[in-house]
Amino acid sequence: MKFTLSWLKRQLDTEASLDAIVDRLTMLGLEVEAVEDPAKKLAVFSVAKVLEAGPHPDADKLQVLKVEALVEGQVKQLQVVCGAPNARAGMTGIFAPPGATIPVNGMVLKPTKIRGVESNGMMCSERELELSEDHEGIIDLEGDWKVGTPAAEVLGQNDPVIEIAITPNRPDCLGVHGVARDLAAAGLGRLRDGAVAPVAGSFESPVRIELDFPADDEHVCPVFAGRLIRGVKNGPSPEWLQKLLKSVGLRPINALVDVTNFISLDRARPLHVYDAAKLTGNIRARLGRKGEKLLALDGKTYDVEPHYCVIADDAKVLGFGGVMGGEESGSTEATVDVFVESAYFDPYRTARTGRDTGIVSDARYRFERGVDPAFVVPGLELATQMILELCGGEPSNIVVAGKVPDTSKEISFDTARIEKLTGLKLGKAEAANILSALGFGVTDAGGNLSVSVPSWRPDVEGPADLVEEVVRVHGLNEVKSVALPRLHAVAKPVLSPRQRRDRLARRVLAARGMVEAVNWSFIAEAEAALFGGGNVIPALKLANPISAEMSHMRPSLLAGLIAAAGRNMARGMPDIAMFEVGQQFESDEPSGQVLAASGIRRGTARPLGSGRHWQGKAGPVEAMDAKEDAVALLAALGAPIQSFQIAADAPSWYHPGRSGVIRLGPKNVIGYFGELHPRILDAMDVAGPVVAFEIFPDTIPEPKRKATRAKPPLALSDLQPLRRDFAFVVAESVTADQLMRAARGAEKKLITDVSLFDVFEGGSLGEGRKSLAIEVTLQPVEKTLTDEDIEAVSKAIVAAVEKATGGTLRS
């Protein structure tokens, strides 16, 4: 919402300075976004007189002027080379001294030579000062202006433009009068009387108005008023009106249209004028019909939909109610009889028609936020007054269809609520004064105030709204800080186990040398499809994505990480260890949002370091690096690592032979790890190998809360543990896990640990066989083990392993 200071002063009688007004607007909730003072950019420009004008010795189209002008506070005579055809001795114009910045192009003037003739400064055209597009010649001032008079004064460019942001709850401030009311209530002046005197009609309007809605859609346009004014003389509106409209960025059209635009901005009351000669029969507001079309004022043709509110005559659709009128029935300079419309259109219906047509207009902006329904007829009277004044003519009686909807509201207001909600101690009288100044009706019958809400404030519904009104006018900054009571002397922990895991996961992975990324929640369909998502889950496809690259909710964090790896590789960083902890999506239900902690390693970014080093270079990443990350993370998150089952059936995006699934029990998948499938990398155009892991922290069972923080007693044996090594030759298909489990199970009392320290394949073992070497730790419990005891355990281990794996002890 834009207006100028002088416009504001048409509605507000005030001596307040621009700064005071601007500050108060913001503190009233009418946030000032910009103040543009056109005088500022014209500060160094002033009136100059051309004393002499003679030909340029070297150029036919140039003249050499002798100019009397103000330069650095002194009137001087200067030589100026000028190309304007209208430059002549005796004229006055606007002079730009050397050093001035020309508004239209930002050029800084310097004394110069043009075709060998010295030139100091410039006589300006209107375009150069951004006053108009006129560049035919230099400004030729009418009247007797003293040399050195500031250009802003001469050109009427001394009216600052104020732009404020109006929140959707304040449709009343979409007119200057409403803004003035707020300022007056805040003590910044006196609101000028906005009452409009009726204009008597001298004949019955030959055009009648009808409302034609189905019973349950009558609210779409409950009231429609109009009148015919005949014998008007349309044409350009007067200078003052054109200037006001131009100053806020509106293009003057003709007097009739300018009047409607002015009242829209001044009183937040949109109107429409029809050329009565172009109407067929009567005007009615009704719902649209399939097959109808409208050529709107924006020059575009729109298909009418049955839910639109349209204005139509007996022959055609004239406009979309509250949104935009039609081109064919609009006023022109030739218009003689004009029909003026002032109606109330339902905000939601207007918004919907506006959205569906895509039309953005000042009328829509106001109607969809809610115009003052009580100002339908006064608005029409005001328009009549102005039209008669500017264009003459003879008005008919007003015709009104329907009736003004009753929006009256009475609120019983306990002013103690102000202190209860804000802590501000404010008397009943002050509250009543503020509300009255804002146009509320206030009755104090003892006890609660009885407050009636003005018709222009659809936002005020209850006591909380009245508290806001009072406090915002009184000054929100008067609210004093009050300490929030502490709930506990020492703060209690607040994070849930899930939240603790989330933050711990980040720290653990970063401690492993990985860099945390935060990638987009939405990715391209093709990428989502690579990780089990995409169009197979239609519920996760955005209807209005910002781009095709961001159309589907991610089914896995890996897509974003791999893409990020590709971008970093392209910037010359081939070794990448990166992770993200975040949400991925299986469905659009809350339960389908899964927390994942996933990471990738690419190039030589191995857990202990990357790249070349004098102690030995890091090789390419391997699947086991990702397993190490996964297991380290799970250990830190408190997962029961000993109980994991690990199998080689990872999802399709992993290398089928070099990846695994970590489970707890047959169904509970804790995570995946392994090398990524080469086809996935090809599809994403990232050179491998890339290894990855995905861990789902919420699948880890929460440890049981114990009654005490005490740890179980530590049982230490005085007897030394002893260790024995065994190497078995087994078939290649036998897993390390099978072998180690068999060894561990051979003697449950004495064996406390089994670790695998060597894997050897091929060579003398022959094709399809491998050797696995383990170290078994025996912890004697009651007495030192004898050679016989040890021999017995060893035999049991060998027997158990051979039975479980079909292998043999390597001799």
Added chain:
Amino acid sequence: MTDSPDLEKLEAEFAAAIADAVDMDTLEAVRVAALGKKGRVSDLMKGLGAMSPEERKEMGPKLNGLKDRLTEALAARKDMLHEAALEARLASERIDVTLPVRAAPIETGRIHPLSQVWDEVTAIFADMGFAVEQGPDIETDHYNFGALNFPEGHPAREMHDTFYFEPDASGARKLLRTHTSPVQVRTMEAGKPPFRFICPGRTYRCDSDQTHTPQFHQIEGLVIDEVTHLGHLKWTLEEFLRAFFEVDGVELRMRPSFFPFTEPSMEVDVRCARLGNEIRIGEGDDWLEILGCGMVHPNVLRASGIDPEKYQGFAFGMGLDRIAMLKYGIPDLRAFFESDLRWLRHYGFAALDVPTLAGGLSS
């Protein structure tokens, strides 16, 4: 009976041999030759038994003295040789201590600024007794708008450029939450007042330019009880901002504004100084809009099953990305989500740089 042996000569002979021994083996040979089972001094001592008591009385102490002196000399020589050998070894063992070591993982890993700031915010609000609540990114119209007092078709909805999913069979369409406020409603529905919690999370708006990204992060706070008012809100925000920006003086300016879910509603500016691209909180003559807040609208309480005649309280919300940018001087929001390693290494935090109130939020 033989002549008394020339013990002095013998001692001199062995003393010389000990002094001449240049390594442990030679020294051991000398010891064996003198004091070994068949050593010459041992032999002489064996002969004591065959002597007369007088002779024995004379020779015994002499031989024992000789044995003690040789034993002592051997030990001294042994120590000396050992010491010399160690010196020689150490002299040969030299490394170039300037050789570089591998960068430790703990040194190269990084925490994203968003996670870091989130931990900072949590530390502060946890101390003020705020729990942490979370909710889904994909929401229903009811939780994102309806229950928050955004009526159907209300222009306030257009302030939120909402991402929608395709309508389901019943015509209902889900959306990506445009703010974290749905979590307020879900939490209030599931519990009973009083409430004091924050809800952080990822939020989405269909908007992309220099200062807007289609996803961003919000942190919202809610306090509901029977007495909490605007003054408490102001205090809470002041204390939070003071702790978060780690400055002593924080001055706030509350401006009336509009949010459907609060009444009164306001935007909060914080006093700041702008020095080129840097913004300093708590000094200067400028104001920076930092968050929106207000008293929870009675309709929102009602929608969550709470009696607005009895309970009241405040809500506030701010951009987590935004306060991260302000605190750490990060110029561009879009870079948060570009995963450029150079950016992450520069603006990221060390793994164990965990913000605490005891140790300070930032190191």
